[in-house]
Amino acid sequence: MATFTTIEEINKYEGQEVLIKGWLYNKRSSGKIHFLQIRDGSAFIQGVVVKNEVAEEVFKICKELTQESSIEVIGVVQKDDRAPAGYELLVKEVKPIHIALEGYPISLKEHGTDFLMENRHLWMRTPKQNAILRIRDEINLAIRTFFHERGFVLIEPPIITPSACEGTTELFEIDYFGENAYLSQTGQLYAEAAAMAFGKVYSFGPTFRAEKSKTRKHLNEFWMVEPEMAFVDFEGNLKVQEEMLEYIAQRVLQNKKYELKILGRDTTSLENIKAPFPRITYTDAVEMLKKADFEFEWGDDFGAPHETYIAEQFDRPVFITHFPTKMKAFYMQPDENNPEVILGADLIAPEGYGEIIGGSQRIHDLDLILHKIKEENLPLEIYEWYLDLRRYGSVPHSGFGLGLERTVAWICGIDHIRQTIPFARTLNRVYP
Secondary structure: OOOEHHHHHHHHOOOOOEEEEEEEEEEOOOOOOOEEEEEEEOOOEEEEEEEHHOOOHHHHHHOOOOOOOEEEEEEEEEEEEOOOOOOEEEEEEEEEEEOOOOOOOOOOOOOOHHOOOOOOOHHOHHHHHHHHHHHHHHHHHHHHHHHHOOOOOOOOOOOOOOOOOOOOOOOOEEEEEEEEEOOOOHHHHHHHHHHHHHHHEEEEEEOOOOOOOOOOOOOOOOOOOOEEEEEHHHHHHHHHHHHHHHHHHHHHHOOOOOHHHHHHOOOHHHHHHHHHHHOEHHHHHHHHHHHOOOOOOOOOOOOOHHHHHHHHOOOOOOOEEEOEEEHOOOOOOEEEEEEEEEEEEEEEHHHHOOEHHHHHHEEEOOOHHHHHHHHHHOOOOHHHHHHHHHOOOOOOOOEEEHHHHHHHHHHHHOOOOOOOOOOOOOHHHHHH
């Protein structure tokens, strides 16, 4: 009896007969041999069908198989250093489960991005897209494991909220039984409340931004991990960020070598992701840009060219700290030595991937947070619950947010963020 296994674990069965259940990704023939490219969701492998070594009916079935037909295959595992997975299958039997219709939309030729996105439900079956989403899964697990092992409690904030957490107007508004409500742009304020109950927490879920942006770094629906930590200051906050990114990178390097190879990812830069990371202040970054002949003034926000240039000066992610207070959200703690800047930082990834983390120490003084809310003309009544955190046992605390899709794009070394999520939601796309 053949042993059922996945392609991912086929290295355990060299020289043995195994059963694979999957789909025909591609096929080519050379007269008396069929070469079947088989996928089962875990990986890809080539099955070799030799005419004079199988029953006549088996060889005929292979000839009739169409792209993406579902099949069961029995064969002997053979070592093959030329194969991406290091093995191939000497096929003995093939059983069709369903013969796919002719004219599979994503044929093995070049297609335009719009066409591929229209067929995202099928595009994710291809080796590169499959590898990206499997690396996303590994990063997702690494994040959850990192925080769980360090005593953080997972807290799920609401997706429907009564207000803008960051004071922006870029929100998706919904009718909530006759009242205005919004799809959440961050779980941070709710995570702060949970931190006052549990000490260390993180939220991890979908967030929504109604930005009319078409850049390769923006989605309108994306996933964020947002830790919040009581009794943790600015320095402690940066330390957690460094440790988390190092943990993620090393996990992917260790567990997803096959997928990185499929993507052709040069892993040199990933191997450099070791704490501590370099730091420069916003003011120093401005001077750096001016010396490089960028037109940039103190108080301006960084664009993609600025972040890319700054990142190129370092061999690993770099923190830009102490941004101007007026540039950042109302809840960020000003530096007591210079209230014009905040105790916060953005983490810039190498290779032009830009900001992947934004974080800060939070304002814990009631009078100061009240002043900030009034200064920005935010509706005070909506933030009463948030102010209670400063009324009843307030403590210094800090947190940050990491965008999952930007992190996946950087780790995978791919050009556009839309490839990092199973079904992207962008300015012009809500299908499929």
